[in-house]
Amino acid sequence: MKPKVLVTRDLPGEGIERLREVADVEVHTGKEELTKEQLIQAIADKDAIISLLVNEIDAEVMDAAPHLKVISNYAVGFNNIDVDAAQERGIIVTNTPDVLTESTADLTWALLLAVARRIPESDTYTREGKFVGWAPELLLGRTVYGKTLGIIGMGRIGEAVVRRAKGFGMNIVYYNRRPLSTEKELELDASYASLEEVISQADFLSLHTPLTPETRYLIDENELKAMKDTAYLINTSRGPLVNEKALVNALKEKAIAGAGLDVFENEPAIEEELLNFQNVVLAPHIGSATIETRVEMADLAINNTISILKGENALTPVYS
Numbered sequence: 001m002k003p004k005v006l007v008t009r010d011l012p013g014e015g016i017e018r019l020r021e022v023a024d025v026e027v028h029t030g031k032e033e034l035t036k037e038q039l040i041q042a043i044a045d046k047d048a049i050i051s052l053l054v055n056e057i058d059a060e061v062m063d064a065a066p067h068l069k070v071i072s073n074y075a076v077g078f079n080n081i082d083v084d085a086a087q088e089r090g091i092i093v094t095n096t097p098d099v100l101t102e103s104t105a106d107l108t109w110a111l112l113l114a115v116a117r118r119i120p121e122s123d124t125y126t127r128e129g130k131f132v133g134w135a136p137e138l139l140l141g142r143t144v145y146g147k148t149l150g151i152i153g154m155g156r157i158g159e160a161v162v163r164r165a166k167g168f169g170m171n172i173v174y175y176n177r178r179p180l181s182t183e184k185e186l187e188l189d190a191s192y193a194s195l196e197e198v199i200s201q202a203d204f205l206s207l208h209t210p211l212t213p214e215t216r217y218l219i220d221e222n223e224l225k226a227m228k229d230t231a232y233l234i235n236t237s238r239g240p241l242v243n244e245k246a247l248v249n250a251l252k253e254k255a256i257a258g259a260g261l262d263v264f265e266n267e268p269a270i271e272e273e274l275l276n277f278q279n280v281v282l283a284p285h286i287g288s289a290t291i292e293t294r295v296e297m298a299d300l301a302i303n304n305t306i307s308i309l310k311g312e313n314a315l316t317p318v319y320s
């Protein structure tokens with residue numbers, strides 16, 4: 001008998017066909033995500049699940065699936081999974097690191113440049129036929145070149161964002177739980193600073209930490225006040241790193257210059273008032289959304305699943 005796998009959404013590429021060669025695969029289709037009840041029903045007889053970041057996999061879900069051996073998350077972030085509960089139950093958890101690093105760094109820069117140079121506003125302005133001639137003060141943004149880029153969370157993605165900053169002649173300050181090695185700092189031309197220093201020095205503050213109880217509301221009222229009023233906040237990591245209501249207030253009070261956001265506190269809901277600010281560029285959680293990357297993520301999630309089902313080691317486990 002083949003092992004049974006639940007895939008909570010169809011994935012791009014040919015990976016699922018490969019999975020079908022070694023497993024009975026049930027793919028959830030349809031526009032709506034599985035509700036928790038549906039998930040509990042669907043997972044009951046499964047040996048593996050390939051989950052999305054929108055599927056909350058807690059102890060209750062795991063206990064509904066006595067044969068479950070692996071939770072393979074189709075994302076690098078895995079705050080949707082109770083990893084401690086999985087570990088207690090001997091369930092392996094895997095994610096999709098590395099393959100999405102460069103795409104996510106690209107999107108970070110896309111938001112940074114878009115907000116600094118007012119690209120969405122310029123696009124709308126041009127389409128609406130308002131462009132009636134070059135003017136010295138038309139749609140003035142802020143210079144990116146030579147400014148200070150502040151990074152909070154210098155993992156793979158933070159580092160990839162910094163590598164891109166070289167061409168923009170930026171001064172890099174970063175905060176991480178552990179400083180990088182001196183060699184790495186030299187290679188990236190990045191200086192370690194305290195969280196407070198990074199926040200207060202940055203012209204562009206970009207968040208790249210995972211969401212954990214410690215990083216929830218990392219950027220709250222006080223941090224927003226401590227930022228320069230000419231600085232921009234960029235978040236392509238997880239929404240709850242920022243108190244979204246505090247962000248709205250900071251924008252109202254012009255305590256910061258603007259924001260580029262790919263992630264939100266209560267996705268897919270967005271703090272209503274955020275939509276009113278021209279100096280906020282919004283994207284619907286598309287950090288890793290390129291054809292190439294999403295296919296690579298599918299391959300990795302599927303290879304992790306197949307390895308575990310065969311009794312081999314996971315390629316990218318989140319705990320060891």
Ligand code: GLV
Nearest residue numbers: 074075076077288
């Ligand atoms: C996307 O947000 C991911 O964690 O992969």
Ligand code: GLV
Nearest residue numbers: 097155156157158
């Ligand atoms: C994610 O891959 C990170 O380490 O930033």
